Amino acid sequence: VKVTELIWLGQQLSRVGRTEAVRNAPGVAIAELIVMGDLIDNTPSSITEIAERTGYAQSRVSTAVAQIVERGWAETRSDPEDGRRTVVVVPDEMRAASRAYQQTSQPRPFEEILANVDPSRRPAIMEALQELHDALRQGSSSVVVEDGD
């Protein structure tokens, strides 16, 4: 894999995902969805923590969280131990909704990505993507919420 291939591949993957996201949630910025996904998988977090995990700039996370709260998808509270920190809390209903969504419209973008892949190889590819995702995320020291149904 060449460096340009890596860049290109990354662009295509996020492009396909982005197209799907825009279809399902028109008018919602991608950064908001990424932040929501991050919040769903983690314990209540400060702006800085979210920025570190997602890789977005602090200013971007700050505005994204503001929009998320405006949408009623999460709440912000003051950290009782450090009043300066804004802790973003996502209600469990959102986690449940997210899980429900996964089961219905999961296939679409992955079908597109795997269209030209040998069917017998598809599970291995998906598994590799998941591992890669988890490993990269781990690099940002995230704490995964074991989200018991």
Added chain:
Amino acid sequence: VKVTELIWLGQQLSRVGRTEAVRNAPGVAIAELIVMGDLIDNTPSSITEIAERTGYAQSRVSTAVAQIVERGWAETRSDPEDGRRTVVVVPDEMRAASRAYQQTSQPRPFEEILANVDPSRRPAIMEALQELHDALRQGSSSVVVEDGD
């Protein structure tokens, strides 16, 4: 893999690659490098063909090619069969230089990506990325040049 995870993963992959590319080729736009990589792997192509394969907008490819030619990395010729078409030709020396480059500085960005991956799984992950790349590219009907040394 959730849709937001797909988008995030894609962003990280291209971000890591982009950082490496900027380090090695400061002042060169990413789109130029992607187009160069595309040209190296394909027979001489028109602007439209490059745009279809890379997924970049026609206007972006047009300006990127202009800059590439200015750098002396490729030449444009008129298609003898259709004077309207601009055929972009990359000299074999560039292919050789690209290959030489692969062998030297290949490791860097992939080290970073695979840092938190179980070492025994790394070959499988890299293989999966290559397959995925080739499959997605195939979707844009590219003609790979068998680049005999």
Added chain:
DNA sequence: CAAGATTGAACGCTCAATCTTG
């Protein structure tokens, strides 16, 4: 007419700086 060049608006992001406030 179709291929490509060119240009300008819009978008989303980063970066950097500044302001507010525990």
Added chain:
DNA sequence: CAAGATTGAGCGTTCAATCTTG
């Protein structure tokens, strides 16, 4: 002082429209 909000400049890209030219 540090966390976060806010704002503006800069960058790269898409989109859409227009112009040029075989």
